[in-house]
Amino acid sequence: MKVLLIGSGGREHALAWKLAQSPRLTKLYAAPGNPGIAEEAELVSLNVEDHAAVISFCRDKGIDFVVVGPEAPLVAGLADDLRAAGFVVFGPSRAAAQLEGSKGFTKDICARYNIPTGAYQRFTAAEPAKAYIREQGAPIVVKADGLAAGKGVTVAMTLDDALAAVDDCFAGAFGAAGAEVVVEAYLDGEEASFFCLSDGKTALALATAQDHKRVGDGDTGPNTGGMGAYSPAPVMTPEMVERTMKEIIEPTIRGMAESGHPFTGVFFAGLMITAKGPELIEYNVRFGDPETQVLMMRLKSDLLSILYAASTGTLNEVSAEWHDETALTVVMASKGYPGAYEKATPIAHLPEAQQGAKVFHAGTAIKDGQLVATGGRVLNLTAMGKTVTEAQAKAYALVDAVKWDNGFCRRDIGWRAIDRAD
Template identity: 50%
Template sequence: MKILILGSGGREHALAWKIAQSPLVDEVFSAPGNPGMDKIGPCFDLDPTDLHAVQELALQITPDLIIIGPEAPLAAGASDALRARGFDVFGPSQQAAQLESSKGFAKDLMQKYGVPTAAYGRFSDLTEALDYLETVDGPYVIKADGLASGKGVVIVESQEEAENTVEEFMTGKFGEASAEIVIEEFMTGEEASIFVMTDGEGAIYLPAAQDHKRVGDGDVGPNTGGMGAYAPAPVVDARIMELVQTLIVEPMLSGMAEDGMPYQGVLYVGIMVTESGPKVVEFNARFGDPECQALMAGLPGDIVPALLVCSTGGLVGSHASLCEMMGLSDFTPSATVVMAAEGYPDKPVKGTTIKGVDAADAIENVTVFHAGTDINEKNEMIATGGRVLGVTATGESLKAAIDKAYEGVAAIDWPGGFFRKDIGHRALK
């Protein structure tokens, strides 16, 4: 098989790395890719939201399967355009991807299908939003309706802070993405990420993972796209996973299919494990980043057959064999520590030199996934983004995996970067 991956981050590097290990795969192409993905196969410099360029590339290289990594091309309709050209695509339609591209759309569907989630209000009028704040108690969860690179969620304590945030959002902080907002009740509990690979009918549940959204140790500071992750997450036991399946995933998949927008690809279910059971924090229409890095590293088997079946149908009949091929029952504990550029998430400093990535990669059971790197004219690796590297490791236990990941971090010489030193703290506690 020839496989094309759209995207350039750590998630896409991890997918390319895993897919390239499959005996079914001859070539892995990436667009636009990154220096890490370039070592796996050819990279093509294009914008994955440019549907014309994406279709032209697909017609040129004729891949057997196209995997759409990030949310922006899904929201732009890349999967629909490519399917219309006859390609098999792993990724939901533009309509189904609104589960991520519109928080309000997702909340309305959950309400319709009876899926447990926080109480909410949805607003496109500033005055109505401010009036609503006076009717609810804090803390207040304020979300930009559209895509805001993982930064469009703010939690504040006081009504005054909430009013300021709402005004900031609705007067253009994230442009069109925050012209409409959702205000939610604050849920208490522990968060976890559940990833479900689906063809719209059947479902494969990957081990639960846990992300670390806040920028600082001890979960302080602003929200980020994710500073690290690990799997499996012990907060999701067999009972919680069964409730996620019966109360959340099955109603969503059957409801969306009945409403004429079957969901194909991976459904990211962000949950809060509350005293009354799991409730949905958010849905995403793609693998999480950095959870994907930990999941790909921990899966011992071949993920390609499952990716293909989710794209073409027939998952219900082949579920058991696909899970066996992936090695789901033998998942190895894994952890990812994100190294970010100083100033992230506000104004990351770009252009700083990074050394020692090859040394970290050479450590047994350690893999460094590139998220925001480039090679300059001096052939030096430099930082070009906020989250720059995802140092990932596996181990016999979760603690061993975390320790090994930090061993990898220690091998990297990058004065312009920083990382959290407490990844996995909840599980280790």
């Protein structure tokens, strides 16, 4: 099978690495890819915003299957245009991708189908939003409605922070994403990431993970796109997984089908495990980053086969098997992230790949023959271990072998699971 993978981040490197192991794969292309992905796939300099160019490439190369990694092309309708041209695509339609493209849309689906989530209101102007915030009090959560590359959410512990977040959104800090704002109740508990494939009617639960959103040790500082993750997440007990499927995933699949937008692809449910049980923080309509890196390390099954089944209505014919070990990934980011940071800083050395350990590239490029950091989140140092403590030690050994003067990371990824185990 000839496969085109769309994307260029750490998630796509992990997907490429796993797809490349499939016995069904004959050729893997990646657009635009990165230097790490180049080890697994032939890179193609396609502008993925030019849907006609992507379709033309797929026709020229006889592509059998397209896997869309990031959310922006899905929200822009790339999957629709490829399907209309006759290609099999992993990823939801533009209409179904609203689950990530509009936080208000997701909240409305939750309200309609009685899916547990925080109480909320939607606003298109600052003053009514501020009045609602003053009425509700802090802590409270303010979200830009649209796609903001993981940066449009403020968990405000004070009224002043919440009011400032509203001003930021309507002042254009997140561009068009902030034209509407969702204000919702603060959920108290432990976060978890839950992944589930859907072919529009059947659901296949994947493994659980826990992300670390804040930039600093001890979950301090501003939210980021994710500074590390591990899988499985002990907070997601078999009972929690069952409840999540029954109370959150299955009603969503039913609701999307009933609303005329059947969902095919992967649900990435950001959950808060509260005293009441699992509650939905938000949906993403693609694999998580950096959770994909730990999921792909643990996945025993052929990734290509299960993604293809989700895309062709045959998910009931496949299953997903997992290694029992824990996988843990540490994100190395450019100093200054999630604020301003220097670009094109040289990475002098990366550790060699070894059994049960892998360096995934998230924001790198080759410039004048030198590997350089081009993004905020740059490297994902990922390792497996019999316990989370062992996986953590192996991952940080990889971190310590990297020679990159402008890099930094959290030093406590996996701390909740380690506390639980002690």
